Amino acid sequence: MKVSIWNCCYDKQWGSMLNSESFSHPAKVSPGLAEKIFQYGFECGWWQKNDICGDPFGGILGFGIFAAYAGLRHIAVELEARFVDLAKQNIELHRPIWEAHGYPIPIILQGDSRRFSEIVGKCAAICTSPPFVDSLTSKDEKFNAIARPGRTDQNSDYGQIPGQIGKLKAGDLKAIVTSPPYADSEQSRDGDFVLNSTGVNPTPRKLKTRSYFPAETDNPANIGKLSAVVTSPPFEKQQSGGGIGKALRGEGDYPWQFMNRSRKGGSLPGYMCQGNSDGQIADEKDETYWSACRQVYSECHKALKPGGHMIVVVKAYVKNKKRVPLPQQTLKLLIHLGFEPIERIKAMLTKESVNAGLFGKDIISKKERKSFFRRLAESKGSPKIDFEEILVVRK
Numbered sequence: 001m002k003v004s005i006w007n008c009c010y011d012k013q014w015g016s017m018l019n020s021e022s023f024s025h026p027a028k029v030s031p032g033l034a035e036k037i038f039q040y041g042f043e044c045g046w047w048q049k050n051d052i053c054g055d056p057f058g059g060i061l062g063f064g065i066f067a068a069y070a071g072l073r074h075i076a077v078e079l080e081a082r083f084v085d086l087a088k089q090n091i092e093l094h095r096p097i098w099e100a101h102g103y104p105i106p107i108i109l110q111g112d113s114r115r116f117s118e119i120v121g122k123c124a125a126i127c128t129s130p131p132f133v134d135s136l137t138s139k140d141e142k143f144n145a146i147a148r149p150g151r152t153d154q155n156s157d158y159g160q161i162p163g164q165i166g167k168l169k170a171g172d173l174k175a176i177v178t179s180p181p182y183a184d185s186e187q188s189r190d191g192d193f194v195l196n197s198t199g200v201n202p203t204p205r206k207l208k209t210r211s212y213f214p215a216e217t218d219n220p221a222n223i224g225k226l227s228a229v230v231t232s233p234p235f236e237k238q239q240s241g242g243g244i245g246k247a248l249r250g251e252g253d254y255p256w257q258f259m260n261r262s263r264k265g266g267s268l269p270g271y272m273c274q275g276n277s278d279g280q281i282a283d284e285k286d287e288t289y290w291s292a293c294r295q296v297y298s299e300c301h302k303a304l305k306p307g308g309h310m311i312v313v314v315k316a317y318v319k320n321k322k323r324v325p326l327p328q329q330t331l332k333l334l335i336h337l338g339f340e341p342i343e344r345i346k347a348m349l350t351k352e353s354v355n356a357g358l359f360g361k362d363i364i365s366k367k368e369r370k371s372f373f374r375r376l377a378e379s380k381g382s383p384k385i386d387f388e389e390i391l392v393v394r395k
Helices: 020-024 031-044 062-069 081-101 113-120 133-137 141-147 173-177 289-303 326-336 372-379
Strands: 002-006 052-055 073-078 107-110 123-128 226-231 304-314 317-319 322-324 340-348 350-356 362-368 387-394
Touching: 020 081, 031 062, 031 123, 031 304, 031 387, 052 062, 052 113, 062 073, 062 081, 062 123, 073 081, 073 113, 081 107, 113 289, 123 289, 173 289, 173 326, 289 304, 289 326, 304 326, 326 340, 326 387
Parallel strands: 002 340, 052 073, 052 123, 052 226, 073 107, 123 226, 123 304
Antiparallel strands: 304 387, 317 322, 340 387, 350 362
């Protein structure tokens, strides 16, 4: 498996590329990192112009903005209604430029990514970054004592809608990877075939898949295939409700618009998906981050066409004064679900520069793209987190 190191991915700032309220999102992808991922994907041949790129953890559409500028059609799914609304505002912010230059307009859907493949159909690639409250706020006592003194609402950062994967407890990864990866509810889709629970001996079965990306023609059935998914997953505990169900076509300013019919019978305009289906992530009392991620990544495996790539951006975190290797754990789960590992990329949060000093002595300066509180905690002995990881896997 190829291992690479990227530098200078965090120098670029969002600035006016986002509406002001979007800066409240607790885990925005770095714009420089997102831009480099899509550029690198083209260089490696992972996707082509006009391919569809999906994201099961859409957030405020950080990946989607750069996917559109790269010429990719992007469709994202996000559970939190507040972030969906901010994402739609960001779409409108860039719409004049995209339309003037013929760039595709990305789509954001509110829904539960446990049903990701049913929403997007087939795709050529997936680029995402899963939310996880431990990696966001850290359980490191030194970090919290310095950065968040007296805070008791650390688990509220990812929003309040029930079913947030980013707010679930971690759970036991070992228990997840020792169970069969493909049960009846997680059958792998490949064309007109459905693989059985062992992943072999495909049984012919016609599948009804939907994709809600607007087609290049007026024929609503001519949707196309999703080419990529880029995302970042959430994490913290909530207990009931949430999720997606049937998508309904409505009227509105977009080529496709869906209405969310809530449990109380109300409706919200925009790209929405109903959340009344049984078995939603939030409805399962023992749901954990790892069991939920298994379901989402399994859905991504279904959505990807053979040979399609998935890119997952994750970062280690500190808990009980120890570094937790979230990237390695995520890769282990992806391999268990049938993905082939291709490359691990370390996007460095630190950068050292060597300059010539007086009398021939070199001066080494170090620049860190970390929060002030993270740097302060590390200076007092907390384990160092010096990079994010970009995991590249293939179906």
